Amino acid sequence: MLLNFDYDLTEDINFKLNLGNNIQDSYRTARSMGCSGLAVPGWYDIRNVSNVIQASNTNGAQLYDNLGFENNTIRQRSIAGFANLDLSFRDYLYLNSSFRIEESSVLSTTFDGEVHNKSYPYYSIGVSFIPTKAFSFFNDTFVNFIKIAPSYTRGGNTSAISPYETSEVGIIPSGYPYNTISGYGINPSQTNRNIKPEFVSTADLNVQLGFLKDRITLEGFVYQSDTENLITNANVSNTSGLNTLRDNVGKTRMRGFEVDLGLTPIKSAGIVWNIRASYAMSRSKVLELPEGVAEVNIYTPYTNRGIGVYAVLGEDFPILKGTTFQRDDQGRIIVDSNGTPLLSTELTNLGRVTPDYTLTLNTSVKFKGFTLSGSMDYRKGGVFSTLTKSLLTFTGAAEETGDFDRSQGYIVPNSVQLVNGGYVTNSTPVGGSASYANVANYFTSSTLQSLGEPTVIDATAFKVREISLSYDIPKNVLATTFVNSLTIGLYSRNPFIVYAKENRNYSDPETALSNGNGFGIAGTGQYPTQRSFGVNLKASF
Numbered sequence: 120m121l122l123n124f125d126y127d128l129t130e131d132i133n134f135k136l137n138l139g140n141n142i143q144d145s146y147r148t149a150r151s152m153g154c155s156g157l158a159v160p161g162w163y164d165i166r167n168v169s170n171v172i173q174a175s176n177t178n179g180a181q182l183y184d185n186l187g188f189e190n191n192t193i194r195q196r197s198i199a200g201f202a203n204l205d206l207s208f209r210d211y212l213y214l215n216s217s218f219r220i221e222e223s224s225v226l227s228t229t230f231d232g233e234v235h236n237k238s239y240p241y242y243s244i245g246v247s248f249i250p251t252k253a254f255s256f257f258n259d260t261f262v263n264f265i266k267i268a269p270s271y272t273r274g275g276n277t278s279a280i281s282p283y284e285t286s287e288v289g290i291i292p293s294g295y296p297y298n299t300i301s302g303y304g305i306n307p308s309q310t311n312r313n314i315k316p317e318f319v320s321t322a323d324l325n326v327q328l329g330f331l332k333d334r335i336t337l338e339g340f341v342y343q344s345d346t347e348n349l350i351t352n353a354n355v356s357n358t359s360g361l362n363t364l365r366d367n368v369g370k371t372r373m374r375g376f377e378v379d380l381g382l383t384p385i386k387s388a389g390i391v392w393n394i395r396a397s398y399a400m401s402r403s404k405v406l407e408l409p410e411g412v413a414e415v416n417i418y419t420p421y422t423n424r425g426i427g428v429y430a431v432l433g434e435d436f437p438i439l440k441g442t443t444f445q446r447d448d449q450g451r452i453i454v455d456s457n458g459t460p461l462l463s464t465e466l467t468n469l470g471r472v473t474p475d476y477t478l479t480l481n482t483s484v485k486f487k488g489f490t491l492s493g494s495m496d497y498r499k500g501g502v503f504s505t506l507t508k509s510l511l512t513f514t515g516a517a518e519e520t521g522d523f524d525r526s527q528g529y530i531v532p533n534s535v536q537l538v539n540g541g542y543v544t545n546s547t548p549v550g551g552s553a554s555y556a557n558v559a560n561y562f563t564s565s566t567l568q569s570l571g572e573p574t575v576i577d578a579t580a581f582k583v584r585e586i587s588l589s590y591d592i593p594k595n596v597l598a599t600t601f602v603n604s605l606t607i608g609l610y611s612r613n614p615f616i617v618y619a620k621e622n623r624n625y626s627d628p629e630t631a632l633s634n635g636n637g638f639g640i641a642g643t644g645q646y647p648t649q650r651s652f653g654v655n656l657k658a659s660f
Contacts, residue, residue: 135205140198148192195282197223211252215270216244225280226316239316245270264329264336275316279350284310284365308352310365317350317367336381344373345406352637354416354427368415369408371436375401391485400476403436414440418637426504426571428472428639435473439504439639440466441571447542452534458547459561460531462570469575472639475500488591490608494584498628501578504640505626509574513563518623520562528553529561577619578628585612589655606657613650 121139128134156169165171199221206214222238247268251257257265323342330336348367355364377399385392408415408430417437419427425442445453445461453461476499483492511517523529528548535542550557561567589608597605618624626641627648633640 131209133205133207135203137203138201140200142199143195143197145195146193150190193282195224197221209253211249213247214245215247216242218242221275223277225277225282226285226314237315239275239318241273241275241318243270243272243274245272261330262328263332264327266325266327268325268327269323270325271320271322273318273320275318277316277350279317279365280310280314285312285314305360307360307362308365309361309363311367314350314365315348315367318347320345320347333381334383334386336379338379338381339376340379341376342374346371346373349430351415351417351430354419368417368430369432370406371403371430372406373401373403375399389487393483395481397479398476399479401473403473405430405432405434405436408432418633418640420632420640420642421506423565423569424506424509424571424574425466425569426469426574426640427466428633428637431468434468435471437472437639439469439472439502439571439575441469441504441575442569443467443469443572444570447535450533451542452531453542454531454534454536454545454547454549456536456547457551458528458530458534458545458549460534462566467572469504469572470502471500472503472578473501474498474578488593490589490591491587493586495582496584497581499579501628502575502639503578503626503628503631504571504574505576505622506574506641507625507643508576508623509568510643511625512573513568515559515562517562520558523558525555525558526553528555529558576621576625578622579619580622580628581615581617582613583615585610586614587611601660603659604657608655608657609653610655611650611652613648614652616648616650 121137124134124136124138126134152165152171154165154168154171157163158167158169199219201217201219203217204214205216218240219242220238220240226237245268247266250265250267251263257263321342321344323340326339328337347370349369349371350365351368352363352365353368355361377397379395379397382394383392384394412432414429414431417428417430427440428437429440430436431438431440443463445463447453455461478497478499479494480496481492481494483490508517512520515521528550530545530548534545536545536547548554548557549561567573587608587610589606592605592607594604597603616627618628622628624647626645628641630641630645630648631638632642632645
């Protein structure tokens with residue numbers, strides 16, 4: 120339900136108010152089963168089967184495990200009331216504000232004999248001022264547009280919480296405690312019953328400038344965004360009986376800015392050339408974590424890989440932490456008497472996942488019905504973990520597995536040995552002798568495969584996102600037809616990609632095994648970035 124009010128309070132002041140409420144009720148029920156064997160051939164009815172297959176049946180029913188048999192009912196409801204107030208003065212000064220209060224069933228919990236359903240409010244306010252419309256003297260200058268717009272927004276959400284996650288819902292572990300009889304167990308992935316909504320509060324300032332009738336445009340955007348009660352999955356000790364716990368893990372702050380420059384170097388009756396370039400940079404810091412906690416393991420896909428995504432108090436967010444080689448004070452790898460690297464026993468900060476900065480360029484040239492356009496960006500810095508590199512090392516297909524003299528064995532680059540109390544340059548091949556078998560054993564060893572450091576590489580990347588060429592059929596050609604406009608074109612997406620030198624096309628830095636806060640680790644089962652070419656046709660009638 121929505122009520123809209125629009126009034127001119129005076130000749131200069133306009134008043135708009137929206138009042139309303141929103142109710143969303145989602146209900147889903149699923150019942151499915153599988154079977155094999157018919158008592159009476161040709162009669163396809165569940166009462167005529169000789170073997171009913173349950174979803175948890177592991178006795179001879181492996182072929183059906185992927186069918187996704189379900190027996191569930193899921194219901195979710197949210198109720199909200201909201202208001203928007205807009206005021207404008209003489210078409211150059213604007214005030215925009217909003218308020219919303221929401222209540223969601225995913226926060227409903229029953230304990231202490233009572234039902235707790237938490238409602239949460241959020242709001243925003245912003246001001247826009249356009250001096251070029253307020254003051255007439257701008258009419259005689261090369262500045263044709265100025266807009267200054269500060270704002271503050273506080274938004275709440277529970278999107279990371281699914282229905283019934285705050286309730287005691289058990290699972291049916293397949294084949295437990297007996298091989299053919301299902302048991303009942305506690306869900307090892309739990310959500311705190313007292314979990315709170317996640318809030319993001321953002322204060323920003325946007326300034327837009329236009330020069331020479333917008334032949335030159337400049338836009339700047341600076342912001343600070345605080346995330347409170349961050350909702351995410353945290354890995355916990357297995358001794359707790361849980362795998363993960365979804366909870367509010369603390370507070371993070373993101374600060375950043377973006378500068379956007381637009382140019383039209385050529386603008387005539389026959390040709391128009393537009394260029395738009397931007398520079399963006401942002402940093403996130405972990406400001407608060409639960410009391411007594413210095414870091415939270417956000418995501419560790421494989422415990423035997425020695426790498427994970429972490430939130431560390433006072434550090435950038437998110438970062439990768441992993442097992443590393445032991446090194447001396449000059450950063451050289453320390454090896455034992457057999458030339459095999461020594462490994463650290465503690466996890467080390469291996470770098471920030473997010474880039475140092477991002478550059479973006481978009482350009483288009485229009486000439487006599489033809490339009491040639493391109494879009495590209497450059498991401499500088501940051502790191503990510505690629506498990507593909509680890510697998511290639513294990514199979515002997517990685518670059519370092521072939522970069523050695525077989526007659527001398529494999530000597531760990533930039534390595535030292537402790538001799539008589541001091542570190543000296545290492546000359547001992549892995550395994551203690553120049554044996555090819557020792558080299559193979561080293562690169563396929565479980566110790567090296569469980570090391571996180573070698574999988575972490577530079578996430579720098581340059582990508583040409585798209586190049587396209589199109590042609591608009593002239594109007595006079597279509598004048599005698601029922602077609603109003605017709606455009607044909609060629610395009611290519613991701614035609615050129617250049618990664619950092621140490622990324623031998625192992626993985627795209629933008630791919631990840633997990634979404635949300637768990638990004639930064641690329642697996643081996645993900646598709647590489649696709650390059651596509653095509654033809655398009657657009658017509659209006």
